[in-house]
Amino acid sequence: MSQNELKKIVVKLDPKDNVLVALTDLEKGKIVVFENESFEMQDVIKAKHKFYMSDFHLGDEIFMYGVLVGKVQTNVAKGSLMTTDNLKHAAEPFDYRSFDYTWQTPDISKYKNSTFNGFKRKDGRVGTANYWLFVPTVFCENRNLDVIKEALHNELGYSVSDKYTTYTHQLLEAYKNGVDVENIGTDLMPTANSNRIFKNVDGIKFLNHQGGCGGTRQDSATLSSLLASYANHPNVAGITVLSLGCQHLQVADFKNDVLKQNPLFDKPLLIFEQQNAQSEEQLIAEAIKKTFSGLIEINKLERTPQPLSELCIGVKCGASDGFSGVSANPAVGYTADLVVALGGKVLLAEFPELCGVEQNLIDRCETEAAAQKFINLMRSYDDLAHKVGSGFHMNPSPGNIKDGLITDAIKSAGAAKKGGTAPVVDVLDYTELATKPGLSLVCTPGNDVEATTGKAAAGATLILFTTGLGTPTGNPVCPVIKVATNSILANKMSDIIDIDCGPVISGEKTIEEMGEAILDYCIKAASGEIIPKAVQLNQDDFIPWKRGVSL
CATH class of the missing domain: 2.30.130.110 (Archaeosine Trna-guanine Transglycosylase; Chain: A, domain 4)
Structure with missing residues (x-):
């Protein structure tokens, strides 16, 4: 354009x-x-x-x-x-065909000597953040995680609720003094995490979920693989596991999956099982104490300069509008091409939102095996949706349609733009790890949180998330950067938007200029110099996919 x-x-x-x-x-x-x-x-x-x-x-x-x-x-x-x-x-049929795809690589001379300051792990992967992770093997432990979270976040400076606590206290005092609370304004004083004790620990994260028992054994096995992927994530430095004891997802299964994914795993792994504990109080106190000691150790880790080839960026869109495929998605796509040209990894997921552009992606696959894997995943996913009376054609939401995305093929063709134009080097099923430099396709639903959850499991260390209507979605271990398709949204929801692609619509910037600006932001975010809004807000959304029908 x-x-x-x-x-x-x-x-x-x-x-x-x-x-x-x-x-x-x-x-x-x-x-x-x-x-x-x-x-x-x-x-x-x-x-x-x-x-x-x-x-x-x-x-x-x-x-x-x-x-x-x-x-x-x-x-x-x-x-x-x-x-x-x-x-x-309506969408064209698709199938494998021999196709000679030629990629026009972007000019990367501006970035050839650029680096970001990341956390180099012993397995060779590089993180953009340094987190401690709490993992429950079953939903029965969610309450204990919530108690621990409140204690650690409030005392160690990771809470973002201070201003709301202060505001609630203000309302309480007004009520006690007979003042009509309706007369109390809603302007809140911002708070900063200046009291954070461990300066090199970017956060303490909690993977509350509703699985681990009940359902099918396959659900628990998939959850185990997902949780293991998060434990192995390069942004994670240490893990505390809470287990009840009798659930389907046993601690031994989780540990086996961790080592299966990474035989060199050597991060601190603290395990607490409630049915073997003297009491809930003893369990929680011991988990807090041991984790505190672990935080002291990972706080000793420091960022060091790393090549841009160590970036692994997931690309996602949600609450999309008619400008998504015109401004933000193509701009992010150009960023993706830059990252691939620099030797990094890019992850494009949301298979229901690739409907109609399958042939283009198949033709871009470097191997027939990758192409056939993509075809099989797409067809089996769509078949499953049709068996329950749905289908990819039912993907657009009322908000999408209201803002110009009339059919799923329109939404999908615009959504695919955020993956750029690079060849497809690999196709990954849910929870499979991206290991090859270049563009990989990752099987996830289109659902915002299920998709970002899956991208992080595949190894994304940053996620570029485009939106035209606005959404707060984040992820516990992978910083999510919000990219607005239009300036009206960027100004209206400035508390959750990081980058404004409105200048593309107004003609002030080209797609290429915007794409470079997005990469510049990514480098700063990967270095900890800029904290994306979703991270600032502790927007730690995590929803495992049970492999059912989710569009």
Whole structure:
């Protein structure tokens, strides 16, 4: 997309497309001239939405991003608004074919000598943070984790609730003194974690979950592999495990999975089993004491300069809008290409949101084995959804549709842009670890938290998360960087947004310039020089996927 195109009020995303995207609100009757052709708006076309470039009839195919995204359901006139009434999801079939893919690598001269300050682990991997992790093997231990979390966070300076505690105290005092609490304002004084005791420990994280017992044994086995991936994560320096004792997910299973993934595992691993403890009080006190000693040790670790090839960046979109595939996703895609060209790893997941672009990704696979694995995972996932009366076509949410993502293929074609254009070096099933430099596809749902949970398990040490409507999603062990598709969102929700891609829409920046700015931010975040908003807020979302139908 050229700089001149971005200055226009509409944009065509691919030469093959037969719809245009409005970059600003267009009134009914307005004449828009694009590529020497005039279009009269038959409806109000709000920014982010699309209108048809010709008269179309029932069954006609509509293309965006150069791929089939839907079929017309009724006769529509040139200049008419695309809606769920006049367009339904459609996507091209896909299969493996021999294809000679050529990648045009981006210019990386600006970054060839760049480094970030990370934590080099003994197994050779490099973390962007230094966390202590609490892992329950079963949901029965969630309450004990909550008690420990409150004690450690409040006393060691990791709590973010101080301002709310102060505000609640203010309301209580007003009530005691007979003052109407409705007269108390909601402006809260910000608090800073300046009282953090362990300066080199970026956080103490807790993986509360609802699994480990009940359900199926397969669920527990998948959970064990997931928790082991988090214990092995390069951002994690030490682990405390709480177990009840009688659950499906036994401590021995967890330890076996840890060593299966990493035979050289040597991090502090503290294990406490409640059914072998004298009392709950003794269990919690002992866990706190031993963890405190562990925190003293990992606080001795320091950041050192590391090459950018040690970055592993997950790319994600959520609460998407009609600008996601126009600004933020392509910009993040350019960042992804830079990281791959520099020898790093990039993880593209959310398989329900790759519907319609499968052939492009298959053609980019470096090996037939990777392509076939992707095909099998996609087809089995979609088949499972259809068996329960659903399907990938039901992925877009009401918010997505309201802001211009009319079909799943439209959403998916835009979502795939955040993976860039590099060849696909590997395809990973859920909880499999990325080991090859380059772009890997990771099987996860589209659900924001299930997807980020899976990316971290695959080894992402930073996640770039684009959003057009705004979402607070974070992750316990992998810093999540929020990238807004538009400046209105970036300004409205500045407390959760880190990067504004609105300048792409306004024409102030090209996709390439924005992509470099995002990488610059990533380098600072990986070095601990910038703390992403989700990390500042302790937005530690964690939802294991049970391999059921989740779109």
